[in-house]
Amino acid sequence: MVITQKDVEYIAALANLQFSDSEKTEMVTDMNNILTYMEKLNELNTDQVEPLTAVTDAENVLRADQPHQMLTNEEALSNAPSKIGPFFRVPKVIDQL
Numbered sequence: 001m002v003i004t005q006k007d008v009e010y011i012a013a014l015a016n017l018q019f020s021d022s023e024k025t026e027m028v029t030d031m032n033n034i035l036t037y038m039e040k041l042n043e044l045n046t047d048q049v050e051p052l053t054a055v056t057d058a059e060n061v062l063r064a065d066q067p068h069q070m071l072t073n074e075e076a077l078s079n080a081p082s083k084i085g086p087f088f089r090v091p092k093v094i095d096q097l
Contacts, residue, residue, distance in 0.1 A: 003035065
């Protein structure tokens with residue numbers, strides 16, 4: 001797989017970023033270098049390596065799930081900059097590209 005300037009422009013648009021032409025060229029080079037490195041890792045023999053779900057044996061310590069007083073709809077929306085009835089109103093983000 002090869003990253004092109006068009007790919008970088010598309011990704012930048014998705015992330016709502018703007019780059020100069022020289023920055024786009026640099027991003028193309030950097031992304032292709034990353035993909036080349038990833039292809040190099042595919043050459044490693046991992047037949048004897050057990051799959052991992054985590055890199056360390058650390059365990060996440062979670063608090064007990066205790067019921068407590070919930071916010072009412074009015075309380076949750078009290079500081080909303082914009083709302084429509086019982087809902088938060090947010091800017092449209094679909095179909096911007």
